[in-house]
Amino acid sequence: MRIGVTMFSTDYAIPPHELAVEAEKRGYESVWFPEHSHIPTSRKSPWPGGPELPKWYYDTYDPFLAIAAAAVVTKTIKLGTGVCLVVQRDPIHTAKEVATADRLSNGRVLFGIGGGWNAEEMEDHGTAFATRFKLMRERVEAMKEIWARSKPKYAGDMVKFDEMMQWPKPVQKPHPPIIVGGGLPHGARRAVAYGDGWMPIGGRGGDTLGMLPEFREMLKLAGRKDSDVPITLFGVGMNADGLKRAEDAGVDRVVFGVPPEASDKVLPLLDKGAALIR
Template identity: 55%
Template sequence: MQFGASMFFTDYSMTAGALARALEERGFESVWAPEHSHIPASRKTPWGGGGDLPKRYYDVMDPFISLTLAAAATTTLLLGTGVCLLNQRDTIQTAKLVASLDQVSGGRFLLGIGVGWNREEMENHGTAFETRAKLVRERVEAMKAIWTKSKAEYHGEFVDFDPIMAWPKPVQKPHPPILVGGAFPQGARRALRYGNGWIPIAGRAPLEDSLAAFRGMAAEAGRDPAEVPISTFGAPEDLDTIRRYRDLGVSRMVMTLESETAETILPVLDRWAALIRQV
């Protein structure tokens, strides 16, 4: 099992470079940056975590900028979006961002993606809530073409372009791993259809039942579950739970850090590093 940490990087949090160095020094595998381009003032869509939407959601920096800083500050740490909202991003430009970050990091990028939950946010980008999942799938398929072909083209319902030439290409072949976030069963189906991993959120639903069903779905889809490893976000700071998730076959646990300074965050990392050594 590998361990990562996620933070909403803001202008008042620990910097991405400083956190990445601290994680690498303590034996963590990866750092993850979430994203929201903005939060509409209407706040009609409820937050899945329950209660009021935390301030960090309004303040979070662009994940590709944060992860570039993290890449420059480290040598082995993997760099992931957790998650990138593809339905709110241009397909061709995002393909270039992913390939560029994979290049400058020496092939250390992980593309975590999601279909989004905030209807008003995505509508401000011109995305219809009801068709967002199909839009994301088409954008993934189109980006795969851009990453792997010298002259790429794609013709779908929402994404449509004639042959283009776009560089750089990613270091990782055929492309960086695409880890699909989302609850069971919809998120699991998307991960099996076009992903290289699945990201369920720990604590939102019984993980044991979801993992067993996921493996059955993988068999039905003709995919080896080992080719679609599971990463859980929101990992609890509890050794028994960590060992239970490990025994269930979870490949990576990602803990969520508050958007705080080093004075608050480093002791948390030290406690987790002690747990990791026991696993």
């Protein structure tokens, strides 16, 4: 089982490139950066994590710039978006960002995606909350066409473009793994339908490990193997018993969450996680 780490990168936290360097030194497999373009001050949409939205949701860096900074100072650690809100992004620009990051990192990008929860944030980008998951699928399908073909075109209900050309193409073929965030059953269904991995948040919505047999049955019914859609358990605490349970349950990757703090607070947590890895 592989171990990664995620943090909201901000101007008051350890910089993302330093976090990646320190995580790579300690044997972590991956480092992940989340995304929110902004948070509308109306705060109408409830945060799934609790009543109070943490300040760093307002403050987080752009994930692809964080990945680019990390890519040039590391050699082996994988670099993930956890998650990229593709429903708030132009798919042609996003396809280029993913491919460029994969080139600069020599094939180390993990493309974690999600539909998001903040309706007002989406509305500011012209995205309707009610149809966001249909839009997410079409944008993913469109990006796959861009990455795979020299002259791609796409015609969906919500995403359309005529034949065009775009380079660079990703190092990873046919593209970086698309790891779909979300819970059971809806997020899991999306991962089964068009993902290369499933990424539920640990402890969100009940016993995540208890959901895995149902997820694997969904894969079987869709004609996909467990290895086609490996499981990344995201944002969990550093606990030896929890890691053992995840490993026994066949989880492919666990991603620890660390707070957006300065180096003196974060590095001891990385050391604690590294001890668990060993």
